[in-house]
Amino acid sequence: MPRSSFILRRLGRAVFTIWFAVTVTFLLLRLLPGDPALAVASPNMTDDARAALLTQYGLDKPLIVQYGLYLIQLVQGNFGVSFTQSIPVMDVLLQRLPWTLLLTVSALVLTTAIGIPLGVLAASKRGGFLDKLVQVIGVTGQSIFVPSIGVLLLFVFGLTLRWLPIGGAYDTDAYGAAWYGSVASHLILPAVSLMLIQLGSYVLTMRSTLIDALGEDYVTLAKANGLPYRRILWKHALRNALLPTTTLIGLQLGFLVGGAVLTETVFAYPGIGRGIYEAVTQLDFPVLQGAFLLLAITVVLANMLTDIVYGFLDPRVKTS
Template sequence: MSIALFVLRRLGRGVFTIWFAVTVTFLLLRLLPGDPALAVASPNMTEETRAALLTQYGLDQPLIIQYFIYLGRLVTGDLGTSFTQSIPVVDVLLQRLPWTLVLTASALVLTVLLGIPLGVLAASRRGKAMDRFVQILGVTGQSLFVPSVGIALLLLFGLWLRWLPIGGAYDDAVYGVAWYGSVLQHLLLPALSLTLIQLGSYVLTVRATLIDALGDDYVTLAKANGLSPRRILWKHALRNALLPATTLIGLQLGFLVGGAVLTETVFAYPGIGRGIYEAVTQLDFPVLQGAFLLLAVTVVVANMLTDIVYGFLDPRVKTA
């Protein structure tokens, strides 16, 4: 299969996935209990004013008409207007997106920086106490629940020890360098929560792939040539073992985005996830649809790029 056809197939699959996510989200939101008209119209309004508002937001149309109107606006980049804030959904998302990007990027970097050394440590001591300890940590990390971890960290470091803030993204009335320090302090607990959730699977993946790499013929040849075990481990075996681990980073981005929704809710962090929680409680359909679309596009693009990069790194994928 040619590289161009390989990329086109991945792009086509990504576009279909985004359309499917948009459609499912649109339909599921309409199944939520409650009347979205209450978010737009006040009980004290006259019937004429209420009807005009519902017409303005398209809530008086049949469901199928609302769906095609939504798709038509979506193609032009119009995500609608927030029911509760009366501003474009794009503006609502742009206000929150930087915080979610900072949170997920921090968690991803921490996962890699901690996961690779722990995976190498376990693989290089296979069958020993350190290896078993790392495996236990990895399996335990995979079984953790995001809100439980967040609440535990919040109680320990925020309420009992009082080392770190328990919510928000920064302190009010703080400026200059102190503002960046405040942002970092507020970021630590949410980022650590996401890292602990993702770290287990990443460590176990690095360990497993590195053990396989250490059993390959080129490692035996390197040993026969007198290379030091440290050089073989870090320069030769780890380089090949990191290919699946690199792919896992892209796949984990989807889990990080999903985990950010829960983490931001626990820590009242003003990102997209917190915005989704607030929009659900207010039945703000346009904000929910825009947020889910943004998350879906992020996950699909990350997985698609990972798939394409893996195809370039490993030509066997393109011919599979």
């Protein structure tokens, strides 16, 4: 399959997935209990004022008409206006997006930096104590519920030891260099919490793929030629074993974003995840729709880029 056709197919699939996510989000939010009109209309309003306000937000129109208008606004880059804050949804999201990016990227870097070496260690010591210990850690990490590990870290390092702050993104009275230090200290617990729930997948995948790579003929040939085991492991086997791990990074981004929503809620971190929680409690449909759409686009694009990169790294993907 030519490269251009391969990329176009992935782009088409990404566009369809985003449209599907937009449609499902639009419909699901309107099935939630509660009247969205309560978020924009005061109980003290007259009937005429209430009707005018609902007309302004388009809540008086049939569902299919609301859906059509919503799609048209999205194409124009308009995410609507927040019911509770009365400002454009895009402004609300842009205020929170940097914090979510900081948290997810930090967690991803930590997970990769720790998970890959642990997987290599387990594969190189296959069957030994370290291998079994790493496997237990990996399986346990995959079984942990996000809020549980967050609450545990808060209790131990925030409330008991008092080493780290228990909420927010920075101290309001910090300025200059102290502000950056405050941001870093507030980031540690949420990032570690998010890292721990992702670590198991990276460790177990790296271990499995590296064990397979170590069984290949080229490794046997390298051993026969007298190459040191460490060189075979890190220079030859690891290079091929990293291909599935590269794919895992893109695929796990969706779980990382989902975990960020719960993590930000537990740590009161002012990212998009925390914004989603607040929007749900306030029935702020425009913010919910905008946040879900932004997260969906991020995940879809990350998976698409991973797919394309893997296709270039392994030409067999394009012909399968």
